[in-house]
Amino acid sequence: MKQHSHPRGRFSSRLGYVLSVAGSAVGLGNIWRFPYLAAKHGGGMFLLVYLLLTVTLGYVLIVSETALGRMTGKSPVGAFRAFGQSGALRFGGWVNAVVPMLIVPYYSAIGGWVLKYLVEYLRGDVGRLAGDSYFTGFISSSAGAEGWFLLFSAAVLLVILAGVRQGVERVSKVMMPALILLAVFVTGYSVTRPGALAGVRYFLIPNFANFSWMTVVAAMGQMFYSLSIAMGVLYTYGSYIGKDMDIEKSTGQVELFDTGVAMLGGMMIIPAVFAYSGGDLEALKAGPSLTFVTLPKIFADMGMGQAVGIAFFLMFFFAALTSAISLMETSVSTLQDELGWSRRVCCVVMAGVQLIFGSLACLGYGVLDFVQIFGMALLDFFDFLTNSVMMPVAALATCFLILRRVGVERVAAEVELSSEFRRKGMYRFFLRYLAPACIAVILISSVANVLGWISL
Numbered sequence: 001m002k003q004h005s006h007p008r009g010r011f012s013s014r015l016g017y018v019l020s021v022a023g024s025a026v027g028l029g030n031i032w033r034f035p036y037l038a039a040k041h042g043g044g045m046f047l048l049v050y051l052l053l054t055v056t057l058g059y060v061l062i063v064s065e066t067a068l069g070r071m072t073g074k075s076p077v078g079a080f081r082a083f084g085q086s087g088a089l090r091f092g093g094w095v096n097a098v099v100p101m102l103i104v105p106y107y108s109a110i111g112g113w114v115l116k117y118l119v120e121y122l123r124g125d126v127g128r129l130a131g132d133s134y135f136t137g138f139i140s141s142s143a144g145a146e147g148w149f150l151l152f153s154a155a156v157l158l159v160i161l162a163g164v165r166q167g168v169e170r171v172s173k174v175m176m177p178a179l180i181l182l183a184v185f186v187t188g189y190s191v192t193r194p195g196a197l198a199g200v201r202y203f204l205i206p207n208f209a210n211f212s213w214m215t216v217v218a219a220m221g222q223m224f225y226s227l228s229i230a231m232g233v234l235y236t237y238g239s240y241i242g243k244d245m246d247i248e249k250s251t252g253q254v255e256l257f258d259t260g261v262a263m264l265g266g267m268m269i270i271p272a273v274f275a276y277s278g279g280d281l282e283a284l285k286a287g288p289s290l291t292f293v294t295l296p297k298i299f300a301d302m303g304m305g306q307a308v309g310i311a312f313f314l315m316f317f318f319a320a321l322t323s324a325i326s327l328m329e330t331s332v333s334t335l336q337d338e339l340g341w342s343r344r345v346c347c348v349v350m351a352g353v354q355l356i357f358g359s360l361a362c363l364g365y366g367v368l369d370f371v372q373i374f375g376m377a378l379l380d381f382f383d384f385l386t387n388s389v390m391m392p393v394a395a396l397a398t399c400f401l402i403l404r405r406v407g408v409e410r411v412a413a414e415v416e417l418s419s420e421f422r423r424k425g426m427y428r429f430f431l432r433y434l435a436p437a438c439i440a441v442i443l444i445s446s447v448a449n450v451l452g453w454i455s456l
Contacts (some may be wrong), residue, residue: 027323042210067237092397142366199274
């Protein structure tokens with residue numbers, strides 16, 4: 001396919017870039033997925049393993065994708081093509097590119113749920129939201145879920161139409177600090193509830209008796225989900241920065257930002273559920289419904305339940321919106337690069353993709369609930385396909401690209417244009433010897449779990 005050129009967006013500052021990448025990384029996974037997995041896989045032990053993986057394997061993959069994006073000035077397909085025209089390279093580039101195109105529709109469906117709950121808390125329906133069947137009734141009412149999905153999708157599209165600086169960067173600069181302030185408020189309230197201290201200890205203090213191989217596998221999978229690795233996002237945002245942008249320092253700031261919010265997510269939810277359930281860990285293992293079923297019950301029993309509910313779901317909305325924006329931006333950038341269309345036309349095309357697949361995800365719990373793939377509803381299947389299969393494959397493709405075509409030293413030289421690259425030795429070692437094996441473990445374990453061979 002012919003490569004097209006067009007005026008390329010640029011971030012105005014490192015702060016704008018860091019907050020935009022952090023906005024991509026901080027999303028649904030930090031708020032409900034991280035606490036749920038931490039509770040299931042050992043609390044403090046899970047947290048320790050996750051932190052170790054983030055500063056090693058996570059760091060290596062973030063730096064790699066960002067450097068390749070800046071080196072080529074292209075989103076993933078163009079970045080892979082810059083180093084050759086082989087079928088394997090084209091496949092690797094397109095896997096990285098298609099992942100966000102498939103994630104943003106179902107992600108926006110969940111974003112619609114968040115928006116619905118935020119509006120209901122603003123209206124004061126605290127008791128009704130805590131009802132046992134409220135969430136199930138809402139997502140199974142196809143028209144209602146579809147309507148909120150469309151509202152959330154419209155908000156994402158408006159930001160993308162505004163461009164990189166006026167849209168993506170400006171929204172991230174406002175929403176990310178606001179998200180942190182709201183998270184700190186909800187956390188402060190949560191940890192001061194009677195009985196919450198036991199949850200704090202469980203979450204922060206590693207107990208080696210709780211360690212298992214599944215702790216490592218789950219933490220590794222969460223790291224991918226949380227840091228926006230293998231979604232094409234880091235290639236795209238890397239292509240928007242200049243040669244003077246300190247990649248290493250920016251990566252460290254993103255790691256800190258994302259891990260901090262994940263820890264706040266754990267501190268918001270785990271102590272609150274401990275206090276509410278009397279320390280029953282089973283109450284934490286509700287998965288996605290933890291946010292929409294268990295937490296509303298907790299808020300209903302609080303003296304400040306409506307205020308805390310508003311703060312929590314406003315924060316949750318900001319997290320979901322900034323992540324959806326980054327996924328849509330990556331998709332639009334790829335279409336611009338590969339087809340040479342205007343930004344507006346590419347936005348319209350992606351809006352159509354979002355409408356089709358997002359609607360399927362919404363209706364999968366309603367009129368299309370009879371459609372099951374590997375025993376999963378449509379939204380759950382889209383999540384499995386992208387996060388558990390395509391993202392590990394995309395990450396393996398990046399490792400292959402560097403190890404076989406680009407060269408580790410050439411990537412290191414790109415980073416050193418603007419960075420001291422203090423972790424260069426660790427970067428080389430992990431990329432050459434550990435990263436491909438770790439990623440393969442995620443892929444094999446995830447598929448084996450769905451097929452029922454192991455239980456994660």
